[in-house]
Amino acid sequence: MEHGGDIYTYGERFKGEILDYSSNINPLGPPEGLMDHLLKGYDELLRYPDIQYRRLGREVSAYLGCGMENTIVGNGAVEIIDNFIMDSHRVVLMEPCFSEYELRAQAHNKELLLIQSKKDYSLDLDSFMGKLRRGDLVILGNPNNPTGKRIEKEELIRLHEEVVHSGAYLLLDEAFFEFSPEDYDSVELFREWGYESVGIIRAATKFFSLPGIRLGYCCAGAIKAKKIRGLQLPWSVNSMADRAGLHIFKDKEYISMTKEYVNLRREELLDGIKKIPGIHPYPSQSNYILLRLEKVNEDYIFQKLINEGIMVRKCSSFKVLSDNHIRIAVKDLKSNQMLLEKLSRIMANNSRE
Numbered sequence: 001m002e003h004g005g006d007i008y009t010y011g012e013r014f015k016g017e018i019l020d021y022s023s024n025i026n027p028l029g030p031p032e033g034l035m036d037h038l039l040k041g042y043d044e045l046l047r048y049p050d051i052q053y054r055r056l057g058r059e060v061s062a063y064l065g066c067g068m069e070n071t072i073v074g075n076g077a078v079e080i081i082d083n084f085i086m087d088s089h090r091v092v093l094m095e096p097c098f099s100e101y102e103l104r105a106q107a108h109n110k111e112l113l114l115i116q117s118k119k120d121y122s123l124d125l126d127s128f129m130g131k132l133r134r135g136d137l138v139i140l141g142n143p144n145n146p147t148g149k150r151i152e153k154e155e156l157i158r159l160h161e162e163v164v165h166s167g168a169y170l171l172l173d174e175a176f177f178e179f180s181p182e183d184y185d186s187v188e189l190f191r192e193w194g195y196e197s198v199g200i201i202r203a204a205t206k207f208f209s210l211p212g213i214r215l216g217y218c219c220a221g222a223i224k225a226k227k228i229r230g231l232q233l234p235w236s237v238n239s240m241a242d243r244a245g246l247h248i249f250k251d252k253e254y255i256s257m258t259k260e261y262v263n264l265r266r267e268e269l270l271d272g273i274k275k276i277p278g279i280h281p282y283p284s285q286s287n288y289i290l291l292r293l294e295k296v297n298e299d300y301i302f303q304k305l306i307n308e309g310i311m312v313r314k315c316s317s318f319k320v321l322s323d324n325h326i327r328i329a330v331k332d333l334k335s336n337q338m339l340l341e342k343l344s345r346i347m348a349n350n351s352r353e
Contacts, residue, residue, distance in 0.1 A: 018306075019335060022313035024145075024176070024288040026209035027265070027331040028258055031251040034244065041243040049239045056237065056245045063249035064187050064202070066219040070195060072228050073245075075236040077175050077203040077216035078104070081139065083231040084171050084199060085110060089135030094123065096318035098145045098173065116320065121147040121282065121290075125155050134167030141173045143180055146315055146327045148284030153184045160190065163197050169224075170198045175216075176286040178207040178255065179262050187219050195221040199228075204241075206287065207258065208248045215241040262287050266330045272340040278347045290315070293324040296350055301326055304346045310339060 050056075053073050061071045074080040082104045085091055091105040092113045105112055113136070115127045121144070132138065138159075143150040151159075163170045172186055186200045199220035204210045215237065220228065248254075270289060273281040278294040293301060298314040305312055315325035328339065 016309055019310045019331075019338070021305075021328045021331065021339060022311050023211070024206055024286070024329045025211060026207055026258055026262070026287070027329075027335075028209070028254075028261060030209045031248050031254045034247050037247045038240055038243060041239065044239040044243060047239075049235055049237060049242050051234055053237060053242060056242045059245045059249050060217040064200075064217065064219050065185075066187055066191075066195070067222070069222040070219050070225050072199075072218040072220060072225050073237050074216045074218070074232065075238075075241075076205060076214040077173060077201050079232070079236060080201050080216050080218050080228070081171070081173065082108075083228045084137060084139075084169075086231055087227060088137035088169070090133070090137070092128075092132065092136050092138040092168070094127075094140060094144075095320045096121065096144075096146060096315075097139070098141055099317060101139045101173075114319075117147075120149075122149050123151050123155055123159070125159060128159060128162055132162060132166035132168040136166070136168035137171060138163060138168055139171045139173060141175075142186065143174075143176050143284070143286040145173075145176070145286075146288070146313070146318055146321070146325075147282060147290050148176075148286040148288055149282070150180050150285040153189070156184075156186070156189070160193075160198060164193075168197070172198065172200045174200055175203045175206055176288075177202050178259065179287040180285045181263075182259075195219060196224070197221075199224065204244065204248060207255075208244075210244060210248070213241045213244050214238070215244060262330055265333060265336060268333070269328075269330055269336050269340070272336070273343075276340070276344050276347055278350075279343065287330045289328055289330070291326050291328060293326065296347070297323045298326050299323070300350070301343075301346065305342060308342055310342060 056073050057068050057071045060073055061068045072080055078100055085104050086108055090111040093101050094115045094117050118124045160170055190198050199218055201218045204213055204215040270281050273279055280292045282290045298316055302312060302314055313327040315321045315327055316323040
C-alpha cells in the first residue's frame with residue numbers, strides 16, 4: 001500500500017461501503033455551496049482555462065497572504081513538488097516521509113540524501129548541519145506524513161539559516177497546515193526573507209476535502225516562482241479546480257469550524273487509543289495519527305478491520321517504519337467510536353488466541 005485511499009483495490013473484500021481511515025480528508029466534507037458554484041461554471045468546461053491562471057492566482061495570493069508574483073498553482077501539491085525536484089541538483093529527505101518525494105526524485109535521476117529523524121520521529125536538526133550543499137532541495141512535510149508531527153518554530157528557523165548558509169533550498173510540504181495549531185504560519189514567518197530560499201506548498205485536497213479536484217498552491221520567492229511556473233505543463237489545472245478556488249478560500253466560517261472540530265475529534269481519538277492495550281499512538285498535530293502495534297502486525301489489523309468495512313493505512317511502505325505500524329485518519333465522532341470499539345475487540349481477542 002503505497003498511498004492511502006485505495007478503496008478500489010480492497011473494495012471487493014467487503015460487500016458494502018468501506019469506511020476509509022487510510023485517507024486523511026476533512027470529515028466535514030467540502031465547504032457548503034461548492035457544488036452549486038461548480039455546476040454554474042459548466043460552460044467553463046467548453047473552453048481552455050486561462051493558461052496563466054490569473055483569477056485563481058489572485059484568490060490563492062489573498063488566501064496565503066503573499067504576492068501574485070510569489071504564487072504557483074498546480075495539479076495537486078505533487079505536481080508542484082515534482083517541478084521543484086526537476087529544478088534541483090540533489091534531493092534531501094528526512095525519513096519517514098511521503099513516498100512521492102523519493103519516487104519523483106528517482107524518476108528525474110536525482111541524487112538522494114536520506115536523513116533519519118529522531119526516535120520519536122521529530123526533526124533531527126543536528127543531522128542536517130554541515131551536510132547541505134549548493135543546489136540541494138530539502139523537502140520536509142510540516143506536519144510530516146505519516147507521523148503527524150509539526151516542526152517546532154525555532155528549529156525551522158535554524159534549519160532555514162543552515163539552508164541559506166549552504167546555498168540549498170527548503171521546500172515545506174504543508175498539505176495539512178490548516179489542521180495544525182496556530183502557533184506560527186510559515187508564509188508569515190519567512191516573509192522578511194522574501195521567500196528566496198524557501199517554498200511553502202499547500203493544497204485543497206485534505207483540508208477542503210477535495211481530493212478529486214487536484215488543486216495545489218505554493219508561495220515562493222518571485223524569481224523561483226517564475227522559474228517553477230515555466231517548468232509546468234500548460235493548462236495543468238483544470239477549469240473546475242480553477243473555479244473551486246473562487247469559492248473555498250472565502251469561507252472563513254468553514255475554515256474556523258473545521259480547525260475546532262478536527263482538534264476536538266483528534267484529542268478524543270488519541271485518548272481512546274491510549275486505553276487499548278497493545279496499541280500506542282504518537283502525538284499528532286494533524287488530522288491523522290500514527291499507531292505502533294504490539295504482538296500483531298499491520299496485516300493482521302488490516303485484514304480484521306477490512307472484513308468489518310474499515311480500511312486503515314499500512315505503514316511498512318515507509319522505509320524506517322516496520323510492519324507493526326498503521327495510520328488512521330481523524331473522522332466524525334460516530335465513526336471514531338466505531339473504530340475504537342472494533343480495535344478494542346480485535347486486540348482483546350488476539351490476546352486470548
